[in-house]
Structure formats: structure tokens, C-alpha cells
Amino acid sequence: MKKYFLFGNWKMHKTIKETLEYADCLKGYVEYNEKFEIGVFPPFTALESFAKTVRSMPITVGAQNMHYEEKGAFTGEISPLMLKEIGVKYVLIGHSERRHIFKEDNGLINKKVLSAINHELVPVLCIGETLEERKSNKTESVIKEQIEQGLNGVNSNNFIIAYEPVWAIGTGVNATPEQAREVHKFIRELLFHKFGESSNDISILYGGSIKVDNFGSLAEVENIDGGLVGGASLDCSTFIELYEILKSKKLK
Numbered sequence: 499m500k501k502y503f504l505f506g507n508w509k510m511h512k513t514i515k516e517t518l519e520y521a522d523c524l525k526g527y528v529e530y531n532e533k534f535e536i537g538v539f540p541p542f543t544a545l546e547s548f549a550k551t552v553r554s555m556p557i558t559v560g561a562q563n564m565h566y567e568e569k570g571a572f573t574g575e576i577s578p579l580m581l582k583e584i585g586v587k588y589v590l591i592g593h594s595e596r597r598h599i600f601k602e603d604n605g606l607i608n609k610k611v612l613s614a615i616n617h618e619l620v621p622v623l624c625i626g627e628t629l630e631e632r633k634s635n636k637t638e639s640v641i642k643e644q645i646e647q648g649l650n651g652v653n654s655n656n657f658i659i660a661y662e663p664v665w666a667i668g669t670g671v672n673a674t675p676e677q678a679r680e681v682h683k684f685i686r687e688l689l690f691h692k693f694g695e696s697s698n699d700i701s702i703l704y705g706g707s708i709k710v711d712n713f714g715s716l717a718e719v720e721n722i723d724g725g726l727v728g729g730a731s732l733d734c735s736t737f738i739e740l741y742e743i744l745k746s747k748k749l750k
């Protein structure tokens with residue numbers, strides 16, 4: 499069964515104190531629903547506190563990145579075993595900021611995806627074209643390469659794709675529903691080609707300047723199975739409002 503997700507990627511925001519206040523605000527607002535899931539991706543320092551606090555709530559926890567090795571001399575890195583130990587379920591892999599600021603390439607991203615799956619973490623593979631690539635009609639070739647190389651050797655459908663056009667991240671300029679529809683349809687076709695019928699259960703999220711006033715028209719698009727929200731997830735009541743919008747559009 500395909501599920502719909504609302505994920506909040508806090509990036510490098512919130513101390514432990516702020517994280518606990520946020521968890522407190524979520525209390526009582528989110529009810530279990532087998533088709534919908536709400537997840538938060540705090541920074542590493544606040545992951546454990548958040549995971550412990552929401553353990554009895556229908557809220558899942560994700561990490562923003564990980565190394566592909568279990569342990570070793572990798573100063574500053576965090577391993578899949580460390581994430582598992584504190585109850586993390588999802589991990590963002592290849593987020594645009596990792597690709598562009600920290601120069602992660604498709605080869606490294608593929609190692610992380612495979613490692614996450616081997617350690618029973620669900621990778622959220624983030625993909626998306628830059629403005630320059632879009633303007634020179636390379637959107638589909640970039641997406642195809644990111645999917646093919648990022649998922650090389652993957653045999654399970656237990657992962658999530660997040661399409662985040664780089665030009666829409668943190669800019670206030672979201673993809674229009676029509677632009678997102680075209681790319682999500684293309685991604686769905688690529689997944690079908692690689693995984694056959696089982697690809698229908700893979701969720702494809704949209705991310706990039708999601709706000710309360712634009713999410714409704716994006717969430718009703720076919721093949722947009724939820725959102726990966728940055729800035730707008732930092733405020734707990736806005737995040738809950740976005741979750742309600744997602745549910746109202748997908749339950750129609």
C-alpha cells in the first residue's frame with residue numbers, strides 16, 4: 499500500500515530545548531492513520547531527545563544524512579548503526595545541500611542508499627535539477643541519472659523519492675503544480691521501468707518552498723504523495739496545518 503508522508507527537514511535549526519518544545523506542541527494533534535505519516539528530521543544533536551519524546555506518539559523520526567560505513571576513522575560522521583540505536587526510521591540521502599554545498603555525487607549517494615537499506619533504514623533519496631539545467635532542457639536527463647545511479651543495485655521498493663528542484667529550495671519560488679506534475683510522472687515511469695508493479699507503492703514527495711498557501715494545489719497532483727518541508731516545518735502549528743492539507747487532498 500502506498501502511503502502519504504509529510505516530512506519536516508529542520509536542516510541546521512533548533513537546539514534540544516527548542517526541539518522538546520516542538521515535540522510538546524505536536525502532542526495530541528497527530529492521530530494514527532495507516533495511510534498517512536508525519537515525520538521530523540531534527541539535527542543530529544537533538545535526534546535522541548526528539549525520538550524519546552515522540553516514542554508513544556504516531557510521529558516518526560528521520561536523520562538528515564549518514565555515512566555508509568558502520569564505524570571507522572571518519573571524523574564528524576554518523577553511522578547507520580548509531581541512527582538505528584536511537585530509533586531513527588528514515589534518512590535523507592543526497593539532499594540538494596549535500597550535493598551542492600558538500601559535493602556529494604551520485605556514486606557516494608548510491609553507497610549511502612544501499613547501506614541504509616542493508617541496515618533497515620528507509621532512505622529518502624532526494625533528487626532535482628538546478629535552474630540552469632531546467633533552462634537548458636536537461637531536467638529529465640538529470641533526474642534519470644540521479645535515479646539510475648542513486649538506485650543502482652537496489653532490489654527493494656522500501657525507499658522514498660523526494661523531488662526537490664534546486665531552484666525552489668528556500669527561495670520562496672515553488673514549482674507550479676504543472677511543473678511538478680510533469681516531473682513526478684516522469685519519475686513514476688522510471689520507477690516502473692526499474693521495479694515493475696511493485697513501484698506503485700513507492701511514495702514520491704515534492705519539496706521546495708512548500709507553504710500553507712501553495713501546498714493544497716501541489717498535494718492534489720497525481721503522483722505527488724506528500725511533501726518534504728524545510729522552512730515551513732520549523733513552526734509546529736504550520737507543520738500540523740500542512741499535514742491537514744495533505745490529508746484533505748488525498749482523502750478526496
Ligand SMILES: O=C[C@H](O)COP(=O)(O)O
Nearest residue numbers: 507667668706707728729
Ligand atoms: O528538505 C527540504 C527542502 O530543502 C525544502 O526546503 P524549503 O521548504 O525551505 O524550501
